[in-house]
Every structure is written in C-alpha cells, then in structure tokens.
Amino acid sequence: MVIQEGMSIQRKLEILSMAARYDVACTSSGVDRKGNNTGIGNSLACGICHTFSADGRCISLLKILFTNECIFDCKYCINRSSNDIVRASFTPREVCELTMEFYRRNYIEGLFLSSGIKISPNHTMEQIYETLRMLRDEYNFNGYIHCKIIPGTDPVLVEAIGWYADRLSCNLELPTAESLKKLAPHKNRKNILKPMRQIQLRRDRHNEYLGIDDAARNRLLTDSRINIDETDGPVAANIIVPFGRTLPAKKRFAPAGQSTQLIIGATEESDYQIMTVSEALYKNFGLKRVFYSAFVNVNQDESLPSTLDGPPLLREHRLYQADWLLRFYGFKTDELLDNNKPNFNLLLDPKCDWALRHLELFPVEVNKADYQTLLRVPGIGVNSARRIIAARKHAVLDFNDLKKMGIVLKRAIYFITCNGRMMYPIKIDEDFITRQLLASNERMPFGIDKDITYRQLSLFDDVNFQPDMHDQIKILSQA
Template sequence: MVIQENMSLQRKLEILSDAAKYDVACTSSGVDRKGSQGSMGNSVACGICHSFSADGRCISLLKILFTNECIFDCKYCINRSSNDIVRASFTPQEVCELTMEFYKRNYIEGLFLSSGILVSPNYTMELILETIRLLREVHRFNGYIHCKAIPGADPVLIETLGWYTDRMSVNLELPTAESLKELAPHKNRKNILKPIRQIQLRREHNKEFIGITDNTVSSPKMITGREDNDIKEIVTTKTSLVPYQKPVGINRRYVPAGQSTQIIIGATKETDYQIMSVSQALYDNFDLKRVFYSAFMNINQDNRLPATTQGPPLLREHRLYQADWLLRFYGFHTNELLDEKNPNFNVLLDPKCDWALRHLDLFPVEVNKADYYTLLRVPGIGTNSARRIIMARKSAVLDFKDLKRLGIVLKRAVYFITCNGRTMYPIKIDENFITRQLLSIKDRLPFGIDKDITYQQLSLFDDVNFQINPSQAMKIANI
C-alpha cells in the first residue's frame, strides 16, 4: 500500500474518480424534482452517467469513491487490501466542495458516491451519511444523488441515508453464494441482500403512507436457478422496519428513484441461465429498477481468477443486457429465453431473434391483428414501434411501406410478420434458412466475434448490424 500525506484535493480526485470507473451501476434516472427556493439544483429525468437520456440530453454525474482504502481482499477488485496501490480518502467537506463547485460551473448534474470499506462498514457508512447530510442541509443541494449502501452497516444508518438520496444501490458482486465465497470470502451474500430488502420495504411503506398506489411485493414469486434458498429466506423472513428516521425538513419520498445492483460476469463459472434467473428473482421479489452486468476484467492478474486472453467478455455482457431489457419491458421470462439444456445465449444472434427462431410455430404474426404483447415478441419491433402500430391501424390498414415509416426494423421483422395475410416477398419459414439470411456474410457478425476485431463496448439496447442479402435489401428500399 502506498500512502501519501498532505495529498492535494486535485490528486485525490484523480485517484478516486479513476477507481470509481469499475462500478457500472451508475444511473440517474427515475426522479423528477424541480428546484425550490433557498436550494441549489434540481433533478429532471436524468439518464446514464456520461451518456444520453431518453429525451436526448447529455447527462454528467460526479462519479467518485469516498475512499479506495478497503479492509476486504476481494480477488477481482483493484482496491483489495493486498494490492499495492496509492490510497486516498476524501473528507465529507471535500466531497461537498467538489460537488458544489462542479455544479456551479455546469460540469455536472448530480453526484454518484461509492466507497471502499474504511475501518468498518459502520464507520464508512457514517462518513457517507455525514457527507450527504451536509450537501442537503448545509449546502442546500437539491440535485440528483445516487449513493451506495454498505452491506453490514447498521440498518438505522442505511434507513437515514435513504431520505437524503434519490437512488441507492447495493452491489451483489457475484451471481451465487458459492462464487462469492470463492472470490470474496469476507463478504456474506445474506448481508448483501438484507439492505436491499430493507430499502424495498421502506419504499413500499412510504408509498402507502403518502397514498401512492403501486404493485408492491408481498410474497415471493417463482425463483429458479441455484440461488433459491438465499433469496427465498430473505424474502420470506418476517422483517420489521427500523425506527422511523426521516430527518427534519426533508420533503421527499424515500429513495424515489429506486435501487439498483451490479453483477460481475465471467469471473466465475455461472451460466447465463443462472445469472438471468438471479436477475429475474431480484426484479420479482426486491422491486429493483436495474441490474447492471459488468464484464470481468482481470486487472489483478491473480491465478485464482480466470484467464482473459481474449479480453473481457463484452459480447456476453451485451447479450445479458439485451435479455435484461426483454425481462423488464417486453414481457419475457428467463425460462422462455434459456433453460438447463440451453443455458447460454447464442452470441451470433440477439436473444429475441434467437427465441423467435426457436418458436417459429408462433410466426408469422399479422401486424394488423396482433395485440401489443404479441407484437413485442417480433424481432425488429420495439416498445415504441409496437405502440405506433396499435395507434396507426385504428385509422388504416397497414402495409410494409407504413411499417417502414413507423420505424420497424424490416431487415429482421420481415421474416416474422405478414401484412394483410402476405409476406413482403416469398419467404421460407425455416430456422436454418432465416439464420443463414441473418448471418450470410462475414461482416454481419457481431463485433468481437472475428479474431481480427478487437473487443469494444457495445450499445446496451441496439441490436448489432445484421443485414439481409443485397437483392432483398433492394426490394425493401423500393417499397
């Protein structure tokens, strides 16, 4: 460990902002709060850190660790206690100074604050709580704050912090208890799940208290995979709320933007089916807003970690994000996408295309008659385009020209739909035929498949550039 005394604030910022880059569970969405007299800032439907929101705005958060010192020795973490790296810690006043000065200069719209474990979970949580309290009460900062809850900390501290923040997250780290025991033996899976459950219960209670109707989770739903016991035990155990600790003067809901978590993939041997089963259980039983998937990077070069000679599994991460999108917005369930006999996603096709090819008996779908949820299952038709179809066909009978104008991706959808009982051109409804059309030439393979293409970060939501053959493309272009 390298310790430097009298470190400047700028140097601390360099170290602790760089250390925070490995935490991908950083969103700023789900809350809409206007500015108020006597305070500074607001929070209006923000998006992902350093990216674009749904309305096209570029959003930035100050993303830092409070400290990169840590008492734990997780094998996959750059900040583990056995690593010889430069260590730094902010004070609560320094975080407040950075946040306010950056906000005044219009550099940021909010704060994302995570941390290593300094001294103990309680000690670290107290420092984080003091930081956020100073921002809200002393500096009157009304902007967006996303904060990490520390597993093992006193529930009263976590409870109090939730009244000051917009979103909270507790990282699950690894998909199963077995893998956590193998690579992070100092951590306990149940200790990680308990604050997630605590935050969920307080959010539900707060909604009921102020009269917001919502579909709250009252009993465990169907859980699959090897993580049944841990999740079921936490969900089914009768848990009482900690003492009501809403600070005086706080006029907002408890964690209004919900909570998220992060799972590292590729560090252990879990299949995609096991990972997605855990995600499904978290969505169904803990009311999470997002599960983030972080491709494992062997930054420590530890012989207890898997070799990554071909780079991080970014394509696998991409497929998991696409499948996660299907769970949250398209009405799919993990058991429809994968099972014990087919435990991993096809890297050559996005999960919805792969599912459609394995269920060709359900296709083609007539776009002028199918309901909204049936349309959502057609490759090339998303949530927005499905709504456009439902609205447009109230006043017209749609054909392929109309579908193109409505934003349907015909190069995929054309194999799975009919308009007025007709396909766009003669198509053989056969799994091998359609697959060959989608993957007919080399440059249509996803990024990272070819050995000459280096790994790169992919879009979370857009499908890769599959195309049909040139003669078919000409027909589409001429409609």
C-alpha cells in the same frame, strides 16, 4: 499500501475517480425534481454518467469513491486490502465542495458516491451520511445523488441515507453464494440482501402514507416496524426518522429506487443462472435495474480466470438485451434459456434467437396481432408496437407504413405479414432465416430500397453511400 500525507484534493480526485471506474452507473436517474428558490440544481429522469438521455443529450455524473482504503480482500477488486496501491480518502466537506464546484461549472448533473471500507462498514457509511446531509441541508444541493450501500451497514444508517439519496444500490457482485465465498470471503449473501430488503420495504411502506398530513406521516415513520431479514426468520427493527429529524412534507425515500451489479465472467455461472438471479431480484426486491459488468482481471490472481482475449463484452451485451426483454417485453428467463441451452447465442440477439426456435408462432399479421404478440416480433420494439396498435385503428397497414413507424424491417420481414402477405417470398426455415440474419451484418435483402422497390444493384448498394470524386479515384486506382 501507500498512504501519502498532505495529499491535495486534486490528487485525491485523480485517485478516487480512477478507483471508481469499475462501478457501473450508466442509467437514467428515474426521478424528476424541479429546482427551487432555496437551493441549487434539479434532477431530471434522464441519463447520467456519460450516457445519452431520451432527448439526445449527453449528460454526466461525478463518479468517485469516498475512499479506496478497504479492509476486505475481494480477489477481483483493484482496491482490495492486499494490493500495494496509493490510498486516499475524501472528507465530507471535500466531496461537497467538489460536487458544488463541478455543478456550477456545468460539468456534472449529479453525484455517484461509492466507497471502499475504511475501519468498518458503519464508520464509512457514517462519513457518507454526513456528506449527503451536508450537501442537501447546508449546500442546498437539489441535484441527483446515487449512493452505494456497503453490506453489513446498520439499518438505521441505511434508513438515514435513503432520505437524502435519489437512488441506493447494494452490489450483489457474484450470482451465487458459492462464488461469493470463493472470491469475496469477507462478504455474504445475508449482509447484501438485508439492506436490499430494507430499502424495498421502506419504499413500499412510504407509498402507503403519501398524501396524508405531516403529523401522521412522521408518526408512521417513527412507529413502523419492518422485517428486514426473511432468510433466518423474522428480525424486527425499529426504523426511525433519521437521527430524530422532522421530515419535510414532500420528502421521499430513495425516489429512484435501488439497483445492483453482477460481475460477469469471474466465475463459471451460466447465462441461465445469472438471468434467473436477476429475474428473482426484480420480482422479490423490486429493483429498478440489475447491471452487468464484464470481468476485467486487474489483479492477475491465480484464482481468477484469464482474460487474454479481453473482457466478455459481447456476453455482457447479450445479458443486457435479455434483461430488457424481462423488464419491458414480457419474457421469462425460462423462455429464453434452460438447462439444455444455458448460454445466449453470441451471434444473434436473444429475441431473434427465441423467435428462430419458435417459428411455429410466426408469421404474425401486424393488422390483427395484439400488443404482447407484436412485442415478441424481432425488429418491433415497445414504441413501434404502440404505434402499430394506434395506427391500425384508422388504416390498414402495409410495409411502407411499418418502415415509417421505425420498425427494423431487416429483421421483422421474416416474421410478419401485412394483409396476409409477406414482404417477399420467404422460406420459413430456421437455417435459412438464420443465414439471412447473419449475412452481411443483417443488411436488407437485395432489391429492397427505402421505397420498397426493385432496382439494379450498384457498387455502393448495401451501405447507401455515394463517394466523392476523391474516393472514386482512389477506388479505381486500387482495382
């Protein structure tokens, strides 16, 4: 370990922003909060951390660790205690100054604050609490804040931080207790799930008294007793207003909810096991998002798998697609995978793969199918399914109409009919449709143009590309 004395804030920023790069935070904020005349900033329910919002904007987040010093020795972590790396720590004032200066320059729209564990979880989270308190109360920062909760933190600190942050997250890290014991022996499932349960119950409790008068609200906050541990029997905790403060009338506890992260590929769990864990977290803990982080072997530890072929990014992508199906499309994990088929098909997205294994349910008549049935058709998303439901009240839809609505016909045409007819004669056979979907990067079948008409094949047919004169000369010269 290398600790430099008198380190500049610029140097700290370089070290602690780089140290935070493996903590996934690309998500929508999930909270709308307008600016006011007493502070600076606001929060919009759109993307953060170098991602794209629904209206096409690319907006960003200051993503840092409070410290990369750590008493834990998790084998997969670059900041583990046994690594000989340069260590640095911010002070609460430094984080506040950085956030405010970056915000004023329009570099960021919020703060993502995570941390290693310096001295103890409570010591570190006390420093983070003071940082958030200063940002909100002294600097009047009204922008978005996402804060990581360290497993093992005292419930009173978790409660206090929840009134200042927009989103909280406590990383599960690995899917099973056995994997956690193997690669992160200082952590255990109980200490991770305990704050997750507390956050869920506090948010549920808060919904009960929204809208009542201030006196009753603060009385409920002070008197409420929350069972935050259901694994070893009831353990009641008196959760009080943060350190005796009186809350403003419109104060909300973690309004953007909570999330967690799973490392993919560090241990041998199947996709089925991972998705089963995610489904349970959504159902039992009310999580907004489960993030999947492809394992990167930064420590070259012998207990870690080799990543000579790079991190399993395609597997991570398939898990995100399946996660979307669970949250918005009405699928269950057991429909997508089982013990006989424990991993996703890397060649096809989970929805197409499911449809190919259930061809007895297709084709679907788009002019008659209900909303949930339409959602299960490859190429039809949530918005396009709603458009279909709305449009067919006034007209009988055909394939031209579907194309205008944004349906991805290069996938959907194998699974739908319009007025009882398919777009063109198709053999309803798993092997045939699979080959068509995989051929030429899922391009539209030959003969189907933007106007759904047949025409003669041209040199640049498949990419709708018209070369300029320079490209034509180059192509002919190489022929």
